[in-house]
Amino acid sequence: QKEVEQNSGPLSVPEGAIASLNCTYSDRGSQSFFWYRQYSGKSPELIMSIYSNGDKEDGRFTAQLNKASQYVSLLIRDSQPSDSATYLCAGQGSGNTGKLIFGQGTTLQVKP
Amino acid sequence: DAGITQSPRYKITETGRQVTLMCHQTWSHSYMFWYRQDLGHGLRLIYYSAAADITDKGEVPDGYVVSRSKTENFPLTLESATRSQTSVYFCASSARDRGTDTQYFGPGTRLTVL
Numbered sequence: 001q002k003e004v005e006q007n008s009g010p011l012s013v014p015e016g017a018i019a020s021l022n023c024t025y026s027d028r029g030s031q032s033f034f035w036y037r038q039y040s041g042k043s044p045e046l047i048m049s050i051y052s053n054g055d056k057e058d059g060r061f062t063a064q065l066n067k068a069s070q071y072v073s074l075l076i077r078d079s080q081p082s083d084s085a086t087y088l089c090a091g092q093g094s095g096n097t098g099k100l101i102f103g104q105g106t107t108l109q110v111k112p
Numbered sequence: 113d114a115g116i117t118q119s120p121r122y123k124i125t126e127t128g129r130q131v132t133l134m135c136h137q138t139w140s141h142s143y144m145f146w147y148r149q150d151l152g153h154g155l156r157l158i159y160y161s162a163a164a165d166i167t168d169k170g171e172v173p174d175g176y177v178v179s180r181s182k183t184e185n186f187p188l189t190l191e192s193a194t195r196s197q198t199s200v201y202f203c204a205s206s207a208r209d210r211g212t213d214t215q216y217f218g219p220g221t222r223l224t225v226l
Contacts, residue, residue, distance in 0.1 A: 032213050034213075034214060034215075036217075042219075042220075043202055043217040043218060043219050043220050044155070044202070044217050045217070046214060046215075046216065049212075049214055088154070088155070090215075092213050097160075097162075097168075098143045098160065098162060098206060098208040098213060099145075099157060099160060099170070100213060100215055102154055102155040103154065104152075104153070104154035105154060
């Protein structure tokens, strides 16, 4: 069973701090990884995708990928209360199917 | 640009009834997906489709039927609804044929089976 695992949290950080969200995956064949944000009662929305080892930055968000360690992370700098949501990590499934394998999500709470 | 839409947004039905959830996308994406999301289970894939007339089972297909006669539509039917099918259902699409597995989600349908 190919899996993507996340700590469900909640992860609580003060406003202005760096939030670090982590994800591990079991399928070494996965090449693409995605972070989605899901507000309560809403649908998941894409924050970032990452395909290569290393860091990828977009505004306050940085995604990190380490394929050797099978580890993906998302850093949120200068966290805001509006960042409070559940963050879903997803990895491309192997076998050329187009499917993504989702983790169960980490709930982030940013306290003012 | 409507993107991806789902209807109805909310549905209450009774055990044993047939229910169809609609999904429509305007991007001409080749791939479409149906997920259900329940507390404690995250997103679980029900069915997916690589193109019109091509569908395949996901993780939890039992009790569901899909069809895809047109690229833009991917309806999900619960043939005989059960209480365990009470959930939030999300449709998603991706342009995998254009080189990306990024999935874009519709707003969801909250289904309650009494």
